[in-house]
Amino acid sequence: MQHLEKPRVRPYLVADQVRGEPSSFEISDLLRLSPAVMRVTALDLEIMKRMEGKQSIAELQDSLKPMLGGGTVSPEYFTKLLAMLEECLFLDSPNWQSAISSPVRPPSCIGCYDADPKNLTEQIESYYLHKNGPGVPKARATDHRMDAVLAPHIDYARGGWNFAHAFGQIYENTTASLFVIVATSHYSPKRFTLTRKSFGTPLGEVPVDNAFCDRLEAVYGSGLYDDELRAHFPEHSIELEVVFLQHLLGPNRPFRIVPLLVGSMDDMLQDAADTSVPADVARMVKALRQAKEATNEPVCFVISGDLAHIGPKFGDKAGLPDDFLSHSQDQDLNLLAAAATGSSQGYRQILATEKDARRICGFPPTWLTLQVLGQCTGKLLRYDQYVNPRGSESVSFAAMAFQTRGR
Known part of the structure; x- marks a missing residue:
């Protein structure tokens, strides 16, 4: 799917640190279009911040190497993270565009x-x-x-x-x-x-x-x-x-x-x-x-x-x-x-x-x-x-x- 080639995290999301767990965060939707609350790691959150629709997965991997001391994040890791984001309606995707362009405001x-x-x-x-x-x-x-x-x-x-x-x-x-x-x-x-x-x-x-x-x-x-x-x-x-x-x-x-x-x-x-x-x-x-x-x-x-x-x-x-x-x-x-x-x-x-x-x-x-x-x-x-x-x-x-x- 085209939107996954250079993924972009959609706007109107908020990340809250999990109490007592400085490396864990919960992502939720300010618009309440998605009821999902997605729990992520600090690394996941950093990857999401870099998903601006400008870089491919390979380019995102390269951009993370300095932070990881030369290490890398596997393609499988990206695939799993993207699947979670897609399921939660947290990516700028056809489903997201359909939701915000609908002529009907859903109940919140x-x-x-x-x-x-x-x-x-x-x-x-x-x-x-x-x-x-x-x-x-x-x-x-x-x-x-x-x-x-x-x-x-x-x-x-x-x-x-x-x-x-x-x-x-x-x-x-x-x-x-x-x-x-x-x-x-x-x-x-x-x-x-x-x-x-x-x-x-x-x-x-x-x-x-x-x-x-x-x-x-x-x-x-x-x-x-x-x-x-x-x-x-x-x-x-x-x-x-x-x-x-x-x-x-x-x-x-x-x-x-x-x-x-x-x-x-x-x-x-x-x-x-x-x-x-x-x-x-x-x-x-x-x-x-x-x-x-x-x-x-x-x-x-x-x-x-x-x-x-x-x-x-x-x-x-x-x-x-x-x-x-x-x-x-x-x-x-x-x-x-x-x-x-x-x-x-x-x-x-x-x-x-x-x-x-x-x-x-x-x-x-x-x-x-x-x-x-x-x-x-x-x-x-x-x-x-x-x-x-x-x-x-x-x-x-x-x-x-x-x-x-x-x-």
Whole structure:
């Protein structure tokens, strides 16, 4: 096979040293396209670093001789290593190219939810019926009375009922078939990243609204796909919302999404007195507004964002004493109250004043969507504060519904 003549290790792999074994490493896939974890030696890792698609096996053997004191690595050794890399999808090969060029983004969160469609359906239904859930959604909406929801993206085990509060409102209060999912980006340094790949889950495939994406690009400009693979393939913040939409709307109400990941906006939280908006952020606000206005059907925004991330796991040295948890909850509720008035500036001001000390990962998508909606009001549906029993971490999250004033 041609790709084995001058082998190249593909990008987006990470090597972690095995604890207590300085000469052993585990290779894994940052994109989560491959579930494999490949254990290698220090020599294997050195060979992999040299596999850049420029040298044949014989040339690689020669390049290793100085490091090995004139010794060599046998062709059989290379054959075995290449076979392992190929099996794990760690080579730049036809299989790898096929995976990244597929029009469908495969699920990356199996385990958070069940891979079997029937079991997954029952799993989602259980969150509506949970003691903290909203109950089974009532009558399906006959008109568009709601413009956005805030939903968490914490794993379902810790917050599935909170998702249910948000998505129950979608069933009852909007006829939209187009959902702009504005979600926290956890893996890419880029501010904004789109994908045009459909989202695949055990419940089927959900297409992207390409026309809406075209309108976004026309106003925002280029660069929205520069880090598409790293941003979207391993990301959970859109996929977990898509699964709830699929369960909620089912095959009888086809829908499309616009999957927009939003990266850090820490530069907007450095000075509480500074209300300026970076040029790229202002362009995205304008692009989303104009794309929405040019859409001849109801549009519902889904804000995917959690609230505080506190405790030793996130760098807080004081642990999680009760007064710290209580203060964090008070600040969360202040944030949500600001959001409920539609005040993106008030929301930002609270976080800038505390220098985002509690790591509100939902700030970028929430602030952005509030800006796009303009004058709106919100209703808090459910607030939760998860605390790890061992005291290592606490993550808070909420469900809200928004409508523009005058609707």
